[in-house]
Amino acid sequence: MTERKALVVGARGVIGGNLITHLEREGGWKIVGLSRRGGPDGGHVRHRSIDLLDRAGTAEKLRDLMDVTHIFYAAYQDRPTWAELVAPNLAMLTNVVDAIEPVAPRLEHISLMQGYKVYGAHLGPFATPAKEDDPPHMPPEFNVDQQQFLERRQVGASWSWSALRPSVVAGVGLGNPMNLAMVIAVYASMSKELGVPLRFPGKAGAYTSLIEMTDADLLARATTWAATNPESRNQAYNITNGDLFRWSAMWPKLAAFFELDTAPPLQMSLTEVMADKAQLWDEMIARHGLVPTPYSDVSSWAFGDFVFGWDYDVIADTSKSRRAGFHQFVDTEAMFLRIFQDLRDRRLIP
Template sequence: MPSVIVTGATGILGRNPQKWPTMHALSRSTKEDYPSSVIHNHIDLTSALKFTGALSLKRVILVTGAKLYGVHLGAPKNSMCESDPWLIAPHRLPNPYYRQQDTLHNFCARHSISWVVTYPNDVIGFAEGNFINLGTTLGLYAAMTKELGTELVFPGSERFYVGFDSFTCSKLHARFCVWAALEPRAAGQAFNAVNGDVESWQTLWPKLAKRFGLRVKSDQFAKPPGKDGAVMELVEKPPVADMAAERRRSRDALEKATWGFLGFVLGRNYDLVIDMSKARKLGWIGYVDTWDALSEVFGELQEAKVLAKTQ
């Protein structure tokens, strides 16, 4: 029976391997354990790629992201489709995802290996010690708001609050990768890989507040004189960081969470609508409700004692 190799296996997308006869998880990190069904090897691929020729590879799945569409640069063309041209121009900085795909295409052509590329966006998931993700940072922000006894203010732009975004549940993406690895018609194709719904924070934010026993501030976008209402100033050491030793993991999370990442994601002033038609036409039927994905991640964070359990 064939086996699967997952690289970057402790990352937010790599840590969700699906059932397979034999699964090898490769990573430089040693920050978490895997079930006995997964063979986890700690390895630096940059020094091990020369041994690739010893493997009999059938298909390579490369995970990139919607930055391919320039979503990190400003307003993209909506909806975003896989056939959209790459943003290559003298005034554009090089996009590493383009180089990765070119390298993959050339390698697979030389060795007669098939390939698939996925484009997830604004990933929702849990990974031990990985705080550069939306669910963890949002959960910590809500937990601090509750500790301060204040109302929940959206720490982003009013335009994005009422706009639209497309998210990717990490577990759904893992299932998508299995489909992409086994579907013959997927070979040599790149696919958007998002949940299937298009959400707005004006819907998600009240649900987030209710999940943590909070209220949304009614005038959250009012701008005090001389202040930008879209900027939420966070103290360097919030009160929750002074909790007892048993909350050590929460304090560690506060120090490692990337608040700038949350500010970027929520501070955008444009929509992100990502089309899933291409994969649907080839038989992909996976779907996850974005709020359900967020709520599940909050539960995992609470079980891991990164977040305190809500009363």
């Protein structure tokens, strides 16, 4: 079999990083990872530091990648408002495709990472369980614009696209703005350091609403499946662990891992109450012999506030992927505990 070459865009995020690990484990792939920070090369992986908003620079830095067969796009640029997210995130995807398509005649597939924003989950209560063919909502929404760009670009092309729509993704990854597992792990570790119980900080309705997660490794397996399965050409798929839960039942189990008591939920802004904890974090690094990690890189409290503010069900229908042949699943409680233990083993938390 001819070796495939993957271009992983957003290689240092929790999604891109876990995808690279999976591709290495799967074998048969050469891998180029793109990110702003770059990274260490090793094995079949080569990293490049790149500013994808620099159109000319992107074309120049990618012009030698003539043997790319698959683009896995998981890059993201944050902005203060939903409207402001559209231009940079659409531009980055456009710049990558414009750079690779003309020079890579063996290009087979472009994989796009999306999320439940396609269904309006970020705006308020939405129709659940969400289905891939649900009607669109009022823009702006960059996930939708990115898919429409690929749909238009694919007409008459030899390559195909797929779109993966995970729920909240959990995995090990630092410096990523959307990693709920890190939010909980650092919040719990600091609660223990301060001798206070682990309180759910979100809205009262969020504590009892249904929610689901997507394990980063499961997502990686689904991503490569969709990218290499001929029947998945030009299709979107919801990808989740396969189970639903309520924080009211999950929270005490997560607290038990950290040997913490729980107390009644208390709504608070993590962005505000954790803003003054940098010194505490540095003291924890010294006291527990942790890997020195800047406080700004260990967690995104704003993302925690966002997820814990969902006082409505956030669930999607995954039967389409199962009908197409992807049958893997993950127990969410076991996933959280595995990630926490991994963080502890790596000396990222005490």
